[in-house]
Amino acid sequence: MNLKTTAAKTGPHFGDSAFKWLTLCMALSIFVLVALIGFELASGSKLAMHKFGWHFLTTSNWDPGNDVYCAAPFIFGTLVSSLIALVIAVPISIATAVYLTELAPQWLRQPLTMFIELLAAVPSVILGLWGIFVMVPWLHNHLVPVLGKSLGFLPLFQGPNYGPCMLAAGIILAIMIIPIITSVSREILRSVPGLQREAAYALGATRWEVTRIAVLSYAKKGIFGAVILGLGRALGETMAVTMVIGNIPQIVPSLFAPASTQASVIANEFNEATSAMLTSALFEIGLVLLGVTVIVNALAQLLLKTFAGPGAKPQQ
Amino acid sequence: MTAPNHRWRNFKNVLMQIIAFSCAILVVTPLVLVFYHLAKLGFSSINVAFFTQLPKPVGELGGGMGNAIAGTFTLLAQAAIIGVPVGVLGGVFLSEYGGTRLNWAIRFAADILNGVPSITWGIVVYALLVVPMHGYSALAGGFVLGMMMIPLVMRTTEEVLQLVPASYREAALALGIAKWKTIVQIVIRTALKGIVTGVLLALARVAGETAPLLFTALGNQFWARNLTEPISALPLQIFAYAISPYDDWHRQAWAGALVLLLFVLAINIGVRFLTRDRFQPKT
Numbered sequence: 001m002n003l004k005t006t007a008a009k010t011g012p013h014f015g016d017s018a019f020k021w022l023t024l025c026m027a028l029s030i031f032v033l034v035a036l037i038g039f040e041l042a043s044g045s046k047l048a049m050h051k052f053g054w055h056f057l058t059t060s061n062w063d064p065g066n067d068v069y070c071a072a073p074f075i076f077g078t079l080v081s082s083l084i085a086l087v088i089a090v091p092i093s094i095a096t097a098v099y100l101t102e103l104a105p106q107w108l109r110q111p112l113t114m115f116i117e118l119l120a121a122v123p124s125v126i127l128g129l130w131g132i133f134v135m136v137p138w139l140h141n142h143l144v145p146v147l148g149k150s151l152g153f154l155p156l157f158q159g160p161n162y163g164p165c166m167l168a169a170g171i172i173l174a175i176m177i178i179p180i181i182t183s184v185s186r187e188i189l190r191s192v193p194g195l196q197r198e199a200a201y202a203l204g205a206t207r208w209e210v211t212r213i214a215v216l217s218y219a220k221k222g223i224f225g226a227v228i229l230g231l232g233r234a235l236g237e238t239m240a241v242t243m244v245i246g247n248i249p250q251i252v253p254s255l256f257a258p259a260s261t262q263a264s265v266i267a268n269e270f271n272e273a274t275s276a277m278l279t280s281a282l283f284e285i286g287l288v289l290l291g292v293t294v295i296v297n298a299l300a301q302l303l304l305k306t307f308a309g310p311g312a313k314p315q316q
Numbered sequence: 317m318t319a320p321n322h323r324w325r326n327f328k329n330v331l332m333q334i335i336a337f338s339c340a341i342l343v344v345t346p347l348v349l350v351f352y353h354l355a356k357l358g359f360s361s362i363n364v365a366f367f368t369q370l371p372k373p374v375g376e377l378g379g380g381m382g383n384a385i386a387g388t389f390t391l392l393a394q395a396a397i398i399g400v401p402v403g404v405l406g407g408v409f410l411s412e413y414g415g416t417r418l419n420w421a422i423r424f425a426a427d428i429l430n431g432v433p434s435i436t437w438g439i440v441v442y443a444l445l446v447v448p449m450h451g452y453s454a455l456a457g458g459f460v461l462g463m464m465m466i467p468l469v470m471r472t473t474e475e476v477l478q479l480v481p482a483s484y485r486e487a488a489l490a491l492g493i494a495k496w497k498t499i500v501q502i503v504i505r506t507a508l509k510g511i512v513t514g515v516l517l518a519l520a521r522v523a524g525e526t527a528p529l530l531f532t533a534l535g536n537q538f539w540a541r542n543l544t545e546p547i548s549a550l551p552l553q554i555f556a557y558a559i560s561p562y563d564d565w566h567r568q569a570w571a572g573a574l575v576l577l578l579f580v581l582a583i584n585i586g587v588r589f590l591t592r593d594r595f596q597p598k599t
Contacts (some may be wrong), residue, residue, distance in 0.1 A: 013494045013495075013496075015494055015496045015497070016494055016495045016496050018496075019495075019496035019499070019500075020409075020413055020496070022405060023405045023406065023408045023409035023412075023413060024409050024413070024414070026401070026402045026403075026405035026406040026408075026409060027405075027406040027407075027409040027410055027414070027422050027470070028422075029402050029406060029466060030406065030422050030425045030426050030429065030466070030467060030470070031422070031425060033429060033463060033466065033467075034425050034428070034429065036440065036444070037432065037436065037437075037440050040439075040440040040443040040444055041436070041439070041440060043443070044439070044443050091339070092339045092342055092343060093339075093343070095335055095336045095339035095340075096336070096339045096340045096342075096343045098336050099336035099337055099339065099340045100340070102336075103333055103336055103337070104340070112340065112344070114588060115344060115347070116343055116344070117584075118347065118581060118584055118585070119343070119344075119346065119347040121520060121521070121524075121580055121581065121584045122347065122350065122524075122577065122580070123523075123524025123525070123526070123551060123576060123577070123580060124524065124525075124526065124527075125524070125526045125551045125554050125555050125558075125573070125576075126350065126354070126524070126554070126573045126576060126577055127346075127350065128555070128558065129554060129558045129569055129570070129573050130349070130350045130353055130354075132558055132559075133353075133357075133558075133566070134349070134353050175346045178343055179343075182343060204319075206325050206326060206328070206329040207329055207333070208328055208329040208332040208333065209325065209328075209329070211332075229431075232431050233431070235433070236431070236432070236433025236434070236435070236436070237433070238433065238434065238435045238526075238527040239526045239527055239551075239555060243555075243558065243559065263433055263435050263527070266435050266439065267435060267527055267530060270439065270442075270530070270531055271530065271531065271534075282439070283439060283443075286435070286436050286439050289433060289435075289436065290432065290433070290436050293431060293432060293433055293436075294428055294431070294432070296431075297427070297428050297431035298424075298428060300431075301424065301427050301428070
């Protein structure tokens with residue numbers, strides 16, 4: 001290390017201000033990226049916004065032959081598939097986080113946590129591949145007929161059994177968001193002060209009661225933030241969903257029906273878009289998706305950052 | 317003296333423990349299943365030809381994903397060239413300089429960017445680079461992956477730099493060393509392992525991205541001759557083969573997926589292995 005002491009010089013050095021400005025510019029690139037995304041999406045959607053106005057978001061008339069497009073079936077698909085994913089993932093994730101922090105034997109905690117975090121690293125297209133060839137046939141052959149027979153009186157479980165469907169998308173999204181919600185919840189639960197637990201034990205609570213009363217109630221806000229973070233991930237997920245949802249723009253209140261999400265329609269149609277109006281419509285769908293994801297993620301970050309606790313680090 | 321409902325409470329207690337344990341098993345099952353199917357269906361197709369040959373036309377058996385694997389590495393190299401300097405230096409700013417208001421805003425914006433759907437990045441860079449350049453290119457693909465890396469690397473660098481004890485900086489400054497030299501030669505050097513960890517994790521993350529590449533790199537059946545041509549990438553090839561109707565291509569998709577998964581998991585596990593003495597095993 002060749003560090004010259006600077007006893008001879010006083011005052012700020014050129015190197016100091018140069019380095020500071022360099023790093024400042026690099027950091028400000030974040031704002032440039034945000035502005036870039038917003039600008040490009042907005043200018044790309046101008047054509048469609050001009051033609052369709054606000055009706056774009058509420059009508060379901062997807063008619064490429066006549067150059068008429070809409071966003072409602074895709075917004076429906078995105079919201080419903082994410083909702084199914086949450087319904088499946090949230091109880092399982094929270095239970096697993098509780099298991100990891102309270103109930104698991106010490107030697108198991110670190111390896112199991114690492115294993116679950118590895119699941120978060122699996123690329124989406126690989127889960128999609130597994131979804132098409134393993135999960136969807138299993139659903140088609142085993143789960144859907146059973147659900148249809150037993151719960152078929154509900155419109156939710158009616159309809160022909162195609163294979164790729166909303167339910168498949170919901171399950172695959174659940175698999176993808178479980179690791180995120182589990183990891184963040186685990187961090188939150190670990191940051192609950194030990195005094196809370198000890199006080200509950202001192203009052204004669206059983207292990208489950210300690211967890212329910214002292215830990216989960218205390219960590220409610222943080223766990224809610226973890227759930228919202230998972231939701232944000234589910235809303236934007238593209239590849240795995242595209243491969244198992246069937247890609248038909250329709251609004252059908254059945255889990256067995258194929259559907260389409262905002263991300264999947266962009267993935268499927270963008271490169272094949274022959275008309276400028278279709279491209280612009282896809283940009284507008286992307287803009288709506290971006291807006292929703294940004295709001296959801298901002299909400300999650302606020303919840304997680306304002307939840308007191310040294311271990312509560314939001315992780316992606 | 318026991319409470320009157322202690323049997324019921326005990327029952328609930330045991331029930332909940334069983335449920336929690338079952339949920340943990342349930343969470344672990346998909347990864348095990350995915351790995352099992354990848355290994356069963358993909359392993360037999362992995363041979364030297366897979367890594368070196370180009371895809372053969374439908375109907376001819378054999379061929380490989382050589383161009384896809386090379387393409388992924390090319391794109392990752394470009395992404396690193398953009399993502400690493402901007403991300404690391406930005407993280408340095410967040411950690412070492414800056415007022416609290418500005419830093420809060422930058423951090424918040426970076427976390428939001430980390431949550432932007434990857435397909436959105438794709439259409440943005442399409443409008444930004446592909447349209448003016450009148451064509452899909454490897455450059456656009458590397459650019460979008462680099463953009464995605466910046467907020468990731470920035471946040472992980474900042475976190476790692478914050479872990480360097482203040483006493484290191486104070487001792488250096490007390491010796492009269494310029495602030496920028498302190499940061500570069502002492503703080504960054506101390507945190508280097510963590511910074512490299514963050515960069516590797518970000519690379520593993522963008523290596524698996526497909527959606528942004530659909531509209532930028534596009535994919536290529538042949539070796540790309542230069543960076544202004546469309547280029548193949550492993551996730552793109554897997555996707556294209558998976559949705560095709562040909563069994564031989566399905567088989568290759570499984571093989572490609574196995575290679576990609578092993579690559580990503582190797583980086584993730586390797587990184588954890590590297591940092592195991594820095595962080596104590598958590599309870």
